[in-house]
Amino acid sequence: MSYRVGPERALGVDSGAIGGKEPKKLKLRTIAAATAVVGLYGCGGSSGGSGIVATAQAQSSSTPTQLNAPRSPAAGIWTGTDTSTGLAVTAMIDGGGDLVAVRSDGNVYFDSNEPVLAVNGTSVSGKLEGDASFGASFPDGSTHGEGSISGTVQPAMTLTGTIAFTTDKGEATTNNVSLTYNALYDRTPALPSLAGTYTDAIGDSVTLDSQSRITATNADGCMATGRLNTIDNDKSLYTIILTYSTCSGKTVALSGLTFIGFATFDPATNIATVGLHDNAGANYGLALSLTKH
Numbered sequence: 001m002s003y004r005v006g007p008e009r010a011l012g013v014d015s016g017a018i019g020g021k022e023p024k025k026l027k028l029r030t031i032a033a034a035t036a037v038v039g040l041y042g043c044g045g046s047s048g049g050s051g052i053v054a055t056a057q058a059q060s061s062s063t064p065t066q067l068n069a070p071r072s073p074a075a076g077i078w079t080g081t082d083t084s085t086g087l088a089v090t091a092m093i094d095g096g097g098d099l100v101a102v103r104s105d106g107n108v109y110f111d112s113n114e115p116v117l118a119v120n121g122t123s124v125s126g127k128l129e130g131d132a133s134f135g136a137s138f139p140d141g142s143t144h145g146e147g148s149i150s151g152t153v154q155p156a157m158t159l160t161g162t163i164a165f166t167t168d169k170g171e172a173t174t175n176n177v178s179l180t181y182n183a184l185y186d187r188t189p190a191l192p193s194l195a196g197t198y199t200d201a202i203g204d205s206v207t208l209d210s211q212s213r214i215t216a217t218n219a220d221g222c223m224a225t226g227r228l229n230t231i232d233n234d235k236s237l238y239t240i241i242l243t244y245s246t247c248s249g250k251t252v253a254l255s256g257l258t259f260i261g262f263a264t265f266d267p268a269t270n271i272a273t274v275g276l277h278d279n280a281g282a283n284y285g286l287a288l289s290l291t292k293h
């Protein structure tokens with residue numbers, strides 16, 4: 001993991017060209033099974049902001065599911081720091097071991113398409129990928145990289161690890177993370193209570209209705225529709241699929257792209273934390289912080 005080159009952005013959205021990568025798989029098992037959807041805003045700073053659009057095929061029922069297998073010991077919402085850089089990190093891991101982590105510089109890290117995060121006793125390991133925030137890049141100009149994580153977990157207590165990461169252009173870094181379990185994960189999810197209007201750092205908004213459907217529009221012409229869904233009926237972690245459409249100007253490159261990830265909401269602060277990565281090989285990440293009003 002390494003510092004990104006900062007874009008003109010808020011909530012991780014700005015202009016950029018799409019590369020010729022192979023599409024990524026829709027790898028999150030919870031999303032593939034539930035095909036749940038939520039739409040959230042992103043924005044391009046100096047241009048006055050941009051919307052992001054969430055459109056996907058939602059499941060016919062929004063009833064939460066339960067894992068048939070034992071829940072991963074690493075499951076939870078984890079907060080702390082990348083001790084190598086001092087940047088804040090929030091990692092969201094579902095019961096099956098799927099990982100999405102956001103860092104305060106806007107980069108998004110997630111477990112690779114093949115193995116999920118594996119736990120053997122207290123040892124944690126797995127492959128991961130990272131996407132720079134839309135409109136930004138890593139210092140060498142890459143917007144994507146791959147690597148591995150290895151560390152230890154004390155279930156519902158602490159998660160520490162070392163991340164070896166190499167960008168697509170070959171810049172290698174090694175970073176350490178130290179995270180603490182957030183009991184927010186253990187709250188019973190209550191989708192109707194999440195209904196309302198959310199805003200980002202510059203005031204762009206998105207509405208979540210009582211049926212967990214998303215509607216949003218912004219001045220750049222990006223329109224958002226979608227849906228939010230739970231993963232388990234006893235854990236406060238949510239799945240997301242986002243698809244942009246009708247975007248123009250600095251965000252035209254986003255039209256047609258699909259993003260997948262996790263979200264959580266803290267009722268004590270009224271802040272939703274969202275981590276997303278695109279599914280089309282464009283190698284864009286979205287690390288979002290939205291305030292409910």
